[in-house]
Amino acid sequence: MCRVLGVSRAHYYRYKAHKPSKRSLEDKDLKQRIFRIFVEFKQRYGVMKIHYELSKELQPLQRRCSPRRVSRLMKEMDIHSIAIKKWKATSSSKQAIQQRPNLLKQDFSTTRLNQKWTTDITYIQTKRDGWCYLSTIMDLHSRRIIGYSFSKKMATKLIIKTLESAVQNRTITEDLIIHSDLGTQYTSDEYNKRLNELHIRHSYSRKGCPYDNAPMESFHASLKKECVYPIPVFENYEAAASVLFEYVHSFYNRKRIHSSLGYQTPLQVEITTIANQMAA
Known part of the structure; x- marks a missing residue:
């Protein structure tokens, strides 16, 4: 078979005896977890939100995964959050608009509900x-x-x-x-x-x-x-x-x-x- 494939016997046996590295095994497990989270949230989550959900899973196992690693694994799986820009409908009214009081003035901070x-x-x-x-x-x-x-x-x-x-x-x-x-x-x-x-x-x-x-x-x-x-x-x-x-x-x-x-x-x-x- 080695002769047919054009490879040496030593190369073949090295390939056969090869074992995945710890890093690659971790990546495989993380990809499964990331993909499950991605599907669970209906493809709506990007890197940072998936990282947060993943971290909650890994914490009891005393494991960590950086946002950069999540991003790399998502790219390898070719998955990304939904992001589509479309035309936005707007009002066609030409009526003059009278200014009215702006009480918030872009201050969206609150101290309680119903404020x-x-x-x-x-x-x-x-x-x-x-x-x-x-x-x-x-x-x-x-x-x-x-x-x-x-x-x-x-x-x-x-x-x-x-x-x-x-x-x-x-x-x-x-x-x-x-x-x-x-x-x-x-x-x-x-x-x-x-x-x-x-x-x-x-x-x-x-x-x-x-x-x-x-x-x-x-x-x-x-x-x-x-x-x-x-x-x-x-x-x-x-x-x-x-x-x-x-x-x-x-x-x-x-x-x-x-x-x-x-x-x-x-x-x-x-x-x-x-x-x-x-x-x-």
Whole structure:
């Protein structure tokens, strides 16, 4: 056989007797763990989040793995987090926009729950029902989505429904602020009347300044990248509603870790915060 293959017998026996190195065996085990985490989180996690989850697994085994090694192994397996840029729908309104009070002024820091909320609407495309609209409210302390509504129409009724869903599950404090952009739904008399009834102060982004509502912009970017864009286009409103509900309530709030929260989930932050308040 060696003669047919054109190799020496010594080379053949060295190859046959070769044993994988400790490093290569470790890499093989790590690749299996990394791939399982990658699949478990539906290809939504990149190097740093996978490294965090992997470290939790390795800690009881008194093992370590650096982010650089995770990155190398992911490249060898040719896996990476979902990252697709698509066209962003924008309002075509040419109506003059009146500036309104910006109470937050890009200060997203908080000391407790129900101190600062932020809200916005994003566009979701479907085949049969055209553009549909997702309205959400986030608590800036935990980054949890506490208000949620999905509709075929972008009307004031949509954001009021979102507000009511948030109010049902939260305690309204005297100094609560909700921040939004200057969209016509948010500047409507109907919406602001309801905020006044709830004693919630309304803060607005400056015209053309998405950084004033950066946490919500970040949430929408994650939702589009991890949930919407991997699907070429939703068949209809019902299909989109089902996938969005699962992403927000089952994944984002409960499973998705956030670097800004010390690699905790929004739900973990809320549980810890409430426990600390009860113990105080």
